[in-house]
Amino acid sequence: MKRLFLLLGLLAAQQVSAQLAGLRCEHLANPIGIDAARPRFTWRLESGEQSSCRVTVSKNGSVVWTSGMLPGPTALVRYSGPALASFTAYDWEVEVIRADQPADRAAARFETGMMSWRDWKGAWISDVNDVDLKPAALFRKAFLSSGKIRSARAYIAAAGLYELYINGQRIGHHRLDPMYTRFDRRNLYVTWDITPQLQSGENVLGVMLGNGWYNHQSTAVWDFHKAPWRARPAFCMDVRITYDDGRVETITTGKDWKTHTGPVIFNSIYTAEHYDARLEQEGWANAGFNDKTWKSVLLRAAPSMNVAAQAMVPVGDGDTLAAKGFRKFSDTRYLYDLGQNISGVSRLTVNGPAGAVLRLRHAERLDSAGHTDQSNIDVHYRPTGDQDPFQTDIFILSGKGEETFMPRFNYKGFQYVEVVSSVPVELKKESLTGLFQHSLVEAKGYVHTSNPVMNKIWEATNNSYQSNLFGYPTDCPQREKNGWTGDAHQAIETALYNFDGITVYEKWLNDHFDEQQPNGVFPSIIPTGGWGYEWGNGPDWTSTIAIIPWNIYLFYGDTTLLSRSYDAMRRYVDYITSISPSGITTWGLGDWIPVKSQTPVPFTSTAFYYTDVNILAKTAKMLGKMKDAERYAALATYIRNAFNEKYLHRETAIYGQGVQTELSVALYWGLVPDSLRAKVAANLYKRVEADNFHLDVGLIGSKAILNALSENGYADAAWKIASQEDYPSWGWWIKNGATTLYENWPINAKSDISLNHIMFGEIGAWLYKGVGGIFPDERQPGFRHVRMKPHFVKGLDHFEAHHDGPAGRIISSWKRKGRTVQYTMTIPPNSSATLELPGRTPVSAGPGTHVYDVRQ
Numbered sequence: 041m042k043r044l045f046l047l048l049g050l051l052a053a054q055q056v057s058a059q060l061a062g063l064r065c066e067h068l069a070n071p072i073g074i075d076a077a078r079p080r081f082t083w084r085l086e087s088g089e090q091s092s093c094r095v096t097v098s099k100n101g102s103v104v105w106t107s108g109m110l111p112g113p114t115a116l117v118r119y120s121g122p123a124l125a126s127f128t129a130y131d132w133e134v135e136v137i138r139a140d141q142p143a144d145r146a147a148a149r150f151e152t153g154m155m156s157w158r159d160w161k162g163a164w165i166s167d168v169n170d171v172d173l174k175p176a177a178l179f180r181k182a183f184l185s186s187g188k189i190r191s192a193r194a195y196i197a198a199a200g201l202y203e204l205y206i207n208g209q210r211i212g213h214h215r216l217d218p219m220y221t222r223f224d225r226r227n228l229y230v231t232w233d234i235t236p237q238l239q240s241g242e243n244v245l246g247v248m249l250g251n252g253w254y255n256h257q258s259t260a261v262w263d264f265h266k267a268p269w270r271a272r273p274a275f276c277m278d279v280r281i282t283y284d285d286g287r288v289e290t291i292t293t294g295k296d297w298k299t300h301t302g303p304v305i306f307n308s309i310y311t312a313e314h315y316d317a318r319l320e321q322e323g324w325a326n327a328g329f330n331d332k333t334w335k336s337v338l339l340r341a342a343p344s345m346n347v348a349a350q351a352m353v354p355v356g357d358g359d360t361l362a363a364k365g366f367r368k369f370s371d372t373r374y375l376y377d378l379g380q381n382i383s384g385v386s387r388l389t390v391n392g393p394a395g396a397v398l399r400l401r402h403a404e405r406l407d408s409a410g411h412t413d414q415s416n417i418d419v420h421y422r423p424t425g426d427q428d429p430f431q432t433d434i435f436i437l438s439g440k441g442e443e444t445f446m447p448r449f450n451y452k453g454f455q456y457v458e459v460v461s462s463v464p465v466e467l468k469k470e471s472l473t474g475l476f477q478h479s480l481v482e483a484k485g486y487v488h489t490s491n492p493v494m495n496k497i498w499e500a501t502n503n504s505y506q507s508n509l510f511g512y513p514t515d516c517p518q519r520e521k522n523g524w525t526g527d528a529h530q531a532i533e534t535a536l537y538n539f540d541g542i543t544v545y546e547k548w549l550n551d552h553f554d555e556q557q558p559n560g561v562f563p564s565i566i567p568t569g570g571w572g573y574e575w576g577n578g579p580d581w582t583s584t585i586a587i588i589p590w591n592i593y594l595f596y597g598d599t600t601l602l603s604r605s606y607d608a609m610r611r612y613v614d615y616i617t618s619i620s621p622s623g624i625t626t627w628g629l630g631d632w633i634p635v636k637s638q639t640p641v642p643f644t645s646t647a648f649y650y651t652d653v654n655i656l657a658k659t660a661k662m663l664g665k666m667k668d669a670e671r672y673a674a675l676a677t678y679i680r681n682a683f684n685e686k687y688l689h690r691e692t693a694i695y696g697q698g699v700q701t702e703l704s705v706a707l708y709w710g711l712v713p714d715s716l717r718a719k720v721a722a723n724l725y726k727r728v729e730a731d732n733f734h735l736d737v738g739l740i741g742s743k744a745i746l747n748a749l750s751e752n753g754y755a756d757a758a759w760k761i762a763s764q765e766d767y768p769s770w771g772w773w774i775k776n777g778a779t780t781l782y783e784n785w786p787i788n789a790k791s792d793i794s795l796n797h798i799m800f801g802e803i804g805a806w807l808y809k810g811v812g813g814i815f816p817d818e819r820q821p822g823f824r825h826v827r828m829k830p831h832f833v834k835g836l837d838h839f840e841a842h843h844d845g846p847a848g849r850i851i852s853s854w855k856r857k858g859r860t861v862q863y864t865m866t867i868p869p870n871s872s873a874t875l876e877l878p879g880r881t882p883v884s885a886g887p888g889t890h891v892y893d894v895r896q
Contacts, residue, residue, distance in 0.1 A: 073231020246325025394439025597822020
C-alpha cells in the first residue's frame, strides 16, 4: 500500500498534459523546503489560446485553496489561501480552458520548509572559536531509527560552507552551499530529501564545514578578513523523519554531536584548498566508526535571526572539460590546457608515495617559457606569508594507490593548470580534468549567424556570464569574485535573453536590502563585509536596485521583485536627490576603462539618476501609488531638463564633447528631446564614422553604443562596429584566442587585464535586439506582446535567434536570397507580436510561424 501511495504521489507531481508544460512554483520545478507565504505558480501553453484558467492547491487530496476561474491568458497566479503549514507537501493543479477545446490540466508539487524561525529545533554548533584555525572541521552524530520510514528531510543552515553526508554518502549535487549573504543579517538553509539514504537501525549524519566568505583567512584589498560577522564556521540542522505510523521524530544539532578536524587542512574560497590525504578518517560518516578521539562540539549563537530558504537554482558542476593540451616539462612538472577559460576547479588523479606534495597552480595565461602566469590576476591579493599561494591547490598524497583530489570549498578562474610535485610522479593527459562550475541556470536563448567570429563572441559572452554567476553576479572568477553592481546591471539583458536567472536575481536583490544604509546608500559590491560604501558606488553603478527589478518585470511579467524593491529604490533615489538639488549629480565612478575618450562622471551618473527616477515613477504607478508616481515623474522631467541644459548644444545637436559615450548614452537612456533625436543620432553616426567604425567607449558606453545606433536608423553602423576584428573590438579578443570576454580592450594592458569579465557583455543581448529585433513590451510584459524589429544588416547573409520566454519560444531568423530577405518569426501561444521593418507599415501577428519576403 505504501508503494502504491508513493507511486500515485509521484505521478501527481509529474502529471503534465500534452498542452501544458513548464509548471513552476516560485520559478522552480517541484521545490522542497520553500518558505514563501504566497508562492507563485507559472506554466506555459504549448498550443492554442487560453481563455481562462484556474489553479487549485490541495493537501492529502483535500482542496486547500482555488483561485477560481480567471479570465484571459494569465499564466502566473499567486497563492492567496489559508496560511501554509510548515513541513507540508502540497499538490497544485492548473486547469486551462481553450476555445472549442476540452479543458487541459496538469499538476505539480511543492513542499514547505521552515515557515517561521520558531520551527527550528537544533542549536548552532561549531568545533572551536578560533578564526585562525586552518583545518576544516568534521561533525558526526549516530542515531537509531525507531520504525519504518515514510519520508525524511534534512534542513541545514550554515555560516560558511558545508557538505552533508548520511551513512557515508554525500548528499546532493550542489557546490558551495549555502550561497553568500550578509551573514549577520540573513542566513540561508537548504532542504534535502534524504529518505533513500536512511536505513533501519543505526544511521550516521556527517557534516564537513568550510570557511567560504564567512571566515575569510586570505587577505586582499577588500578586507574580507575584517568582515564584522567573521567567526569559525558553524551550522544548524534538523533532520525530520516521518514514520509509516504517522510519528514524527526530529534529530537535531546539539551537544551530543562530536567533532574532529579532517584532511582539508586549509580552505579559502578566494585562493585555494590544501588537502592532506594522510589525515583522512575512513568511514567517519558511517555507522561503526570509532569516534572516541573526537571531542564534543561548542554551542554558538545564531549568526542572525533571519534564516530563510535558499529558493534558487544551485551552484553545481556544468561541463567537464578534458585537457586539450598537455606538456611534460619534467617528471615533477606538467602543464594542462583546458582550451577554454572557465570558473571552477580541476580534478587530479595520481599515484605516488605518501607525503608527496603536489601543487596545482591555476592561471589564465602562460609566460614566454610556457609556464603559468598569474600576473594579470593576483594584483589585488595581499598575502601575509607564503603559506597561501594564489589559485594554487596543495595535495599531499597518502600513498595508498591511485588517489583523486578535487577542492570542495573553493573555485577559481583559469584555463591552464601547472602541476608541480615534490617527487617524481607519472601524469598523463587524462590525469586532470576541469569542472566548469557556476549557478546552474537553464539556457533560454540561442544565436547563430553567418559570421563565425560573431558566433564565438556570443559563446564567449555566455561563458563569461556563467563564469561570473555563483548565487550572485560577480565581476571575475579569479582575483575578486565580487558582486560589482555596475557590471551586473550592464549585463542584465544579456543574462535574461540567454538564461533563466530570476531566482538568482531575486536572491541578490535581497542582498541589496541587507546592505542598504538607512539613508538609502548602497555599496559598490554586494554582498560586502564593509568595503564599497566610499568608493565605486553612485547611480552609474548601484542602479541595480532599479534596473534589475525592471528588467525582471519586462522579461517575466512578474511584479514581485519590483514590488519588493520599491521602498529601497525610493530611499535610494531620495538620497541622490538630497545631494543633487540642481538635478545634476556628481556621485559616481564613470565610464570605466574607456578606449581613449573620457566622459565626465556627472554626465553618466545623471543619466542613470534619470533612469532610476523614471523606473521608480512607472513602478509607483503600477503599484497604485499615484502621488509618488506624479512626484517622481515630475522629478524625472526636472533631471532631464537639467541634463539637457548642461550638456546639450541645441544648435549642433551634440552632447558634451560629442564622443561616442556621450551621444549614445543620451540616446539610449531617453534623455534626448524628441525633436532632436534624429539629429543626435546622425551626429553619433558621424562620430563612429570618424572613429573608423571602432569602439571608443568604456563600460557605460559599451551598453549604449550599439543599441543607440540600431534603434535610431543606423543598424548597419552598429553591426560594422560589433563585427570588427582588429583593435579595439570584441572580435580582436576572439582573433587572439579569447574564449571569454576580457576586462580591457588592449590585450596587453598594464592593469585591469582579467581575461574573464562580463562587464563588456552587452553585445550578447544586442544580437537579440539590434539584429534579431526581439523586444519585450512593458505594456504587456513577459513577452505577452513581442515587439519584433529585426535589421537585415549589411555584411551578414543569415541570422537566427530564439528566446524562450514565459509563454514559449520566440524565433527571429532571416536569410538573404538575392535582393530579397526571407524573414521568419515564430510567436508562442497566448502571445502576439507587432513586426516593425524600417520604412514599412507595422504588421500585427498572432501565435504561430510567419514568413515574409522583404525586397531590399
